[in-house]
Amino acid sequence: MSQPTVAIVGRPNVGKSTLFNRLCGGRKAIVSDRPGTTRDRHFGTVEWNGRTFWLVDTGGLVPGSSEAMDVAIRKQVEFALAEADLIVFLVDGKEGVHPIDHAIARELRATGRAMILAVNKLDDLTSQSQDHLSFYELGVGDPQAVSAAVGRQTGDLLDAIVALFPPAEAGEGAEMINVAIVGRPNVGKSSLANKLLGEERLVVSPVAGTTRDAIDTPLRYNGKTLNFIDTAGLRRRAKVEDEIEFYSTLRTDRAVERAQVCLLVVDALDGLHNQDLRIATAAWDHGAGLIIVVNKWDLIEEKDSNTAHRGEVELIEKAPFLADVPFIYTSALTGQRVRKVLDLILEVAVEREKRITTSKVNEVLEALLQKQSPPQKMGEEVRLLFASQVATAPPVIAIISNRPDDVPESYKRYLNHGFREAWGFKGVPLQIKFGSRGSKALTKEKGDGRR
DSSP states (O other): OOSOEEEEEOSTTSSHHHHHHHHHTSOOSOOOSSTTOOOSOEEEEEEETTEEEEEEEOOOOOTTOOOHHHHHHHHHHHHHHHHOSEEEEEEETTTOOOHHHHHHHHHHHHHTOEEEEEEEOOOSOOTTOOTTGGGGGGOSSOEEEOBTTTTBTHHHHHHHHHHTSOOOOTTTTOOEEEEEEEOSTTSSHHHHHHHHHTSOOSOOOSSTTOOOSOEEEEEEETTEEEEEEEOOOOOOGGGOOSHHHHHHHHHHHHHHHHOSEEEEEEETTTOOOHHHHHHHHHHHHTTOEEEEEEEOGGGOSSOOHHHHHHHHHHHHHHOGGGGGSOEEEOBTTTTBTHHHHHHHHHHHHHHHTOOOOHHHHHHHHHHHHHHOOOOOBTTBOOOEEEEEEEEBTTTEEEEEESSGGGOOHHHHHHHHHHHHHHHOOTTSOOEEEEEOTTOGGGSOOOSBSOO
């Protein structure tokens, strides 16, 4: 990646996620006073003084701990350090120098990475304040006082970060394809993400609910940057009792809203539940491309193409729009067909941006009208006069009619099917809008139709 990467590292509960949110300009990471809330690496982009960089929030380091979650978090931090161009070592200015800070400092010095020591929670910063000076004993450079909670001197911290970057490279800040990995808890979303990324970037556990935040992880593939958003498993809200789990559900909904493409991961053993249909419908309604990834296919003993087809037919009967959605049968454990998921993402992303010329839209519309005209009421002729694609991402086709309100849903579905037969739009919601001449709703839109 041409963008520099900056990792925030420190012991638990020193304010790493608060600083991450402050520098990213939003509340991207869940913040709680419970140590260990941040379990994975969270990626965000920051723009400052004309430079754009990746900012990585990591879980709290506890050197020497043998607790399973501490060991898993440590592994993720090690990955973050391996990728980082610069480390922000965050410590707690209220509590002072802690023995764990010394242990972390020793490990960070051994990496040889450029480093900034940031002393957090110093809300009352005055010219006479000396609270941060005791951290010189860590031996990792000049301590820089900040208050992530109220934002004091975070601009100075950003100045210091950007000053350590090498000269900007061509192509920095290239457009990404946001890919949300969604589904019910424990269907293998993180395992699939890890297999796609080629390494264990996300904490994987058999305990449902291990992933709490929506986590951004970029991957360069075939000349495109795919930004994978691994999310907490969606549950029906009536079952969400824990405060952090509630916010995780909200973050997953927001991840769907951000995504250009959604991978809905379904457990092959359990099949597609009503909750999966709700997720699929939400993604479709938001205008995202959709791919159904049937995971754990290796556990199905008797399987063939007919088995998969029968399953798809049953699902399409429940939700007809799934007829336009690609299904792929994978195993995150063995890697079966996982690489094909990446190709399918790029294919659906291209379909979502597809634009058809006005002349071709009208040619197909005329052919569809010749084959089957709109249902007519006595003395109230319905005519479709003109059509044009007015937006992409998702694609929107506007049709001018003398009686737009009298076009029945069945005929709208007929037109949708006909346009798809002509141009594909695989895995993408195709919207058809009807209006009369001069309708403002049907004027050509610039850029994306949704985001």
